Amino acid sequence: MHSEEHEAQPAKAFERSDVMDKLVALCKRRGFIFPSSEIYGGINSCWDYGPLGVELKNNIKAWWWRSMTWHRDDIEGLDAAILMHPRVWEASGHVAGFSDPMVDCKLCKQRFRTDQVGEATCPRKPSVAPGTAGCPGELTEPRLFNLMFQTYIGPVEEEGARIYLRPETAQGSYVNFRNVQQPSRQKIPFGIAQIGKAFRNEISPGNFIFRSREFEQMEMQFFVKPDTAMEWFEHWREARFNWYLSLGIRPEHLRFHQHGPQELAHYARAAFDIEYQYPFGWRELEGIHNRGDFDLTQHQQFSGKDLSYFDEATRERFVPYIIETAVGVDRTLLTCLIDAYDEEPERVVLHLSPTLAPIKVAIFPLVKRDRMPEIAQRVTAMLRPHFKVFYDESGAIGRRYRRQDEIGTPYGVTVDSDTLVDNTVTLRERDSMAQERVSIERLVEKLRELLG
């Protein structure tokens, strides 16, 4: 069995606080994530996912989708349009309430969030804050600035044609409550799961993909009988926490944060965040909310359609309560990258769960001679219908292993001189770097077992 060549690399202290900068660089260099429209200087807080990023993202979405809809019989999937009827956002409260107070400088025409103007600087006199003594301008009274992107549908830009890019997927599940419940013949309690893009014209996006203006959500709305709501709230609180553990997120980096009376949104009766310890502090990863009957009652009122439910078993009619679980795909992806990132003396490694890893198996000829490349390519072709694979023949084998460690590839397969003799290959595991020999004909089966 060949040993790995360790290339000289200075062992360095690994500060968790540096992880963000390192990850941003790694993501760009290896093709996970780059700024949107980068050749034009980027567009603030929108991001493009490259070849590895899109695989990681798809794997996260697929695992959530399977956990929510395939592995249970009480949740149905939905994919509602981004463009919805504008009345939806009146009913939901977003037109009136989804806004930040802003002030304008009458002189320089700049706009500032009211609660941040103290930390901003006057563009004409950078030593002072806008509107304070010494600033030549004068600020307007605070005005509300809505966070929804607006546009117009149809050929005329008029009031009646104004629509919004949805700021959340949840409303699509509420307005389709009957459209889903009836054909699926679900009885309450049951849920509607949705994955899709949402848009918020955030004043202060930031922390890489943690908060961006275009993002993707994974939201599930669980419709329940009002007197069972807190029971189901507890169920989902626990189930969602465990979901992160199933992705291999370290439990010591996760905690619950219960919303106090001051923090609760207008629609919420109870709310817990699952928080993650990011390098920039504990922040919300996912929200679990008991929304009461707020949503269906509002849509009933605004649409004039009956959204109540008749329970055949108890002969009762009621407006269901909703327990919501809401998380961002991009934020989950960032969380997985941060949690997986590790530096060892001789390598950078992403300890990504094999379920999430963008590439499952990398295949290498030890050297570029003795038919090793041909055999390795045959092995690649054999594995390709089953797994996302990558073939690499360039550079020293140790370097090729490192390249895969850095992007989280859980298994490496090396064709070496023993292969020529007994038709076995070296199978290397990423985390332990343990190697074993496996016959080529057993390789698909073996990898299936390992990758689940």
Next chain:
Amino acid sequence: MHSEEHEAQPAKAFERSDVMDKLVALCKRRGFIFPSSEIYGGINSCWDYGPLGVELKNNIKAWWWRSMTWHRDDIEGLDAAILMHPRVWEASGHVAGFSDPMVDCKLCKQRFRTDQVGEATCPRKPSVAPGTAGCPGELTEPRLFNLMFQTYIGPVEEEGARIYLRPETAQGSYVNFRNVQQPSRQKIPFGIAQIGKAFRNEISPGNFIFRSREFEQMEMQFFVKPDTAMEWFEHWREARFNWYLSLGIRPEHLRFHQHGPQELAHYARAAFDIEYQYPFGWRELEGIHNRGDFDLTQHQQFSGKDLSYFDEATRERFVPYIIETAVGVDRTLLTCLIDAYDEEPERVVLHLSPTLAPIKVAIFPLVKRDRMPEIAQRVTAMLRPHFKVFYDESGAIGRRYRRQDEIGTPYGVTVDSDTLVDNTVTLRERDSMAQERVSIERLVEKLRELLG
């Protein structure tokens, strides 16, 4: 072996021209597709995908993604943002050219597409066309109306903050040419594949999901050496045609249409459509285009960044030509539904490819007694980790089979009185309705073989 109960259903002639109305009704009734925001009266030409629709859509996307990126080593995936830098659309020609000429009536303020005003009716005098003798109004000169949805990013609605919802995913692949090529270490020829939403403020959307204002694209851009472009064009023309055959689309419903000199878009050097015979006529399903060096040359010029490629083998530097394959997810889904739809004397059946079918296996207890429901539920739990399954115990078994036929479920598993004796179940195939007995312990393996 039990026989199927055939419920009385009048045998009727099956007119392909009626299929659209029947499909729209089936899609609503069974939870494939409904109008967006339906409780608010809908929003013109946007659609929501219900529990079965989202599975079908995900299966189409997954199959395209696997065919394009997993099964080949020369195509990389990408997921660019919907919101891009506005200069992208100047470089692409969309700001100046992606528009329809429109006329306004000065009296009633209605707007009409110039080429359709002859078929429209004057709102004040419905017997005449707008602007003709007898119409009280007068039309403006034709003006260009851009099909891109506009919005503003950041806190101020000003010219410099104006952005667009992308009308196609392709530009994301062009501006990221280097961002993808460098980390993936691909050499030309190679491609970039992308699936994502796009938006066009169409004046005349219609034919259900055939043309809608919000839709999803599957586009692949293949970057080649200029003198090999026509060779690759031919490769992709054939490969894409075969992809539809792999989905089970009937070859007699597919044909090529070559664009004549008058039809070619400004960027195209050669173009073929793959057309499908819809109930409303032959229409474009997919476009395959030789775009020459138009795209990279434009982005080079507008961004000031070098997008040429140096070929190590031939020591030549060139701006790559691009062969594009472009199709809509929604249109593919509609095509699959139309092609799969069939009426037989006793049932409606969707002959969907098992790869695409929303539910792979339905499980039934023959009757609700003798432990059959309990055993059928155990079988369901056993299959659930492997396939998208559905358990149904309500109604006559024949009726339950029909319900699954109508949504294209390829296999049914029935627990019956023989099961109690020998632990076998009835496995029923959708198209042939052939039944065979399979032991429960071999069921996962058997279904894996059948479903591929």
